[in-house]
Amino acid sequence: MSTDHTIFEDRDVSSEPSPGLDSDLPGDDTLRGTDYYALGDTDGSPVFNVTGGDWDDLVDEATALHEERIVVNMGPQHPSTHGVLRLILELDAETVTEARAGIGYLHTGIEKNMEFRTWVQGVTFCTRMDYLTPMFQEAAYCLAVEKLLGITDQIPERASIIRVLMMELTRINSHLVCIGTGGMEMGATTVMTVGFRERERILRVFEQVTGLRMNMAYIRPGGVSQDLPHGALDHITTIVGELRRGIHELEMLLAENPLLKGRTKGVGYLDLTGCIALSITGPVLRSTGLPHDLRKSEPYCGYETYDFDVITRTGADAYDRLMIRILEMFESLKIVEQCVERLRTTGGPVMVEDKKIAWPAQLSVGSDGQGNSLDHIREIMGTSMESLIHHFKLVTEGFRVPPGQVYVAVESAKGELGVHLVSDGGTRPYRAHFRDPSFNNLQAVAAMCEGSMVADVIVAVASIDPVMGGVDR
Amino acid sequence: MSDDTTTPAGTDSGELWSTDVSRDVATDTTPVQVGERRGMFGATRGQDTTGYGGLRTPILFPGASERPYGSYFDEVADTLAAALPSDGYGTAVERVVVDRGEMTLFVRREHLLAIARALRDDPALRFEVCTGVSGVHFLAEAGRELHAIYHLLSITHNRRVRLEVTAPDADPHIPSVVAIWPGADWHERETWDMFGIIFDGHPALTRILMPDDWPGHPQRKDYPLGGIPVEYKGGTVPPPDQRRSYN
Incomplete structure (x- = not known):
């Protein structure tokens, strides 16, 4: 006999309106629930919906119209669109005459949700935006919170080194997926398998250090959530060598590959003027020859003390962006090695001293890969009443942040990731806005694709490296 | 509560x-x-x-800052004043706030385009990149409820400055800067979508993240978060906006 008293009741919700379609909310009632495709705003042109059936029948039907100009909706469900991106292409035979990107299919209201959680809980939300670069969102957000609190210079050195280490591993992780999926979209499955094989090594480090492979919420306002576990540095040293070999394998596979060069050289061209006009940053901007990198121009987390180069090329096309990403991974490995070296000699805490911000004791990953640290439990339950009170207040209530606004930008794998935070002095952000590089860079689709062939659209979009989780937030 | x-x-x-x-x-x-x-x-x-x-x-x-602002901020303010017609600076810039090492120019909306153009074109300013437009809704600030915030970056001089423009809820119009910074296109669409600020002169001000037929503007403070209570083992967890808060 079960002792579970939970009652699961089937409720008929079909008659209840969706909360988003609440008629009490302001808005244009006449448009509610309208099917736009039935409105006739296609100017009387015939509409073909591909939802199964025989492809040849559809082609016969379309060609019977003797219409050369055709508008194609590529996506939002298409294997080559990096998630749920909808590309609206106007075609003249195989040439793209107009290209527009339709986004918003992955909007999850993260920024609104963050206004209803404490400052620390915000990390758990923003890490899920661009799911390939979680550490960059976390770092940018935490740097912004620290700037609002005015504790930027109190962050322990060890915490900053760990942040740099994790960010650079994340950069390699993101670039590997970009190159891997980009290769797959062009039909090169080996590039994909090599890319994901190498990425797996990085994810193992993330799992060892944070307990999670993605969406780690590892960087926290004031430092990082826990110190590196025993053996992590040796593990990282091992994988740096392996990664270097793996990335070199990718380079050998791609750099002088005539098929790849044929598909990417001169494709998705966007020169410096175009990049600046559209505020494009990251590898796309650097492929025009401008060495703009926030790690050099506005260093944070001590980047000015690391030895690395900013990679630029001058072709301004998909091939050069690909090569920039490959070479940037080698630069990131250089930084990772320097971090490991420093971490071997730099001890100390990984969280600020301020007991009104930091938890009473550090957590750690247990043998099961998750859970509390026994030291922490002992500290708050057995040793110190003060710690228990602080722990309780910090977890339930959170800390207060003085009113004001800040903008902090970091160089993410895709470009400038900016965080605009506004505090009203309370325990929650008044407004958190993320300037995601993919969101901005995706505006270049029209400039890169118009006038090219349909097949080049895939390559051009892949060279922007958009991740819809970050674009739509 | x-x-x-x-x-x-x-x-x-x-x-x-x-x-x-x-x-x-x-x-x-x-x-x-x-x-x-x-x-x-x-x-x-x-x-x-x-x-x-x-x-x-x-x-x-923070209220208006006193001179000297420190860092490169004085130079930016002086150059901007010189780039504008006489007394243009005084009428266009409501106040200058320097807080936490960042400079904010509060610009009256009717003068936004002139200021933006000067900031982009003057060789000594050269803010060639508008990294984004963010909105903030201050429900209680009568007559200035909606704020549009522009973060500008000068790669040439490695400087940043922030423009803040306000509009009342009753008349949520702000001129569009897309003609000056084409990259602001999607950012302004997002701010319209989320806050209902109408950017006059924008080439295609349509919703971008929410569905086309969505009523309301979700990031406004009078727009509810929504959500349903979650039942777990007989207990009920209310949706986040109805939980006890210690704000």
């Missing part, structure tokens, strides 16, 4: 509100009140620390 946050501020808290409308915002360095925070605990005024009396705290943002 959620029912507190929806109460129009300023109705019964006269002493918290600055009623002095004659203050000169351009030079007054006293903090500017943009609203009022209510919640439990965290009292910094008065004797009541239980929270049950309904604590009220004014939200004070």
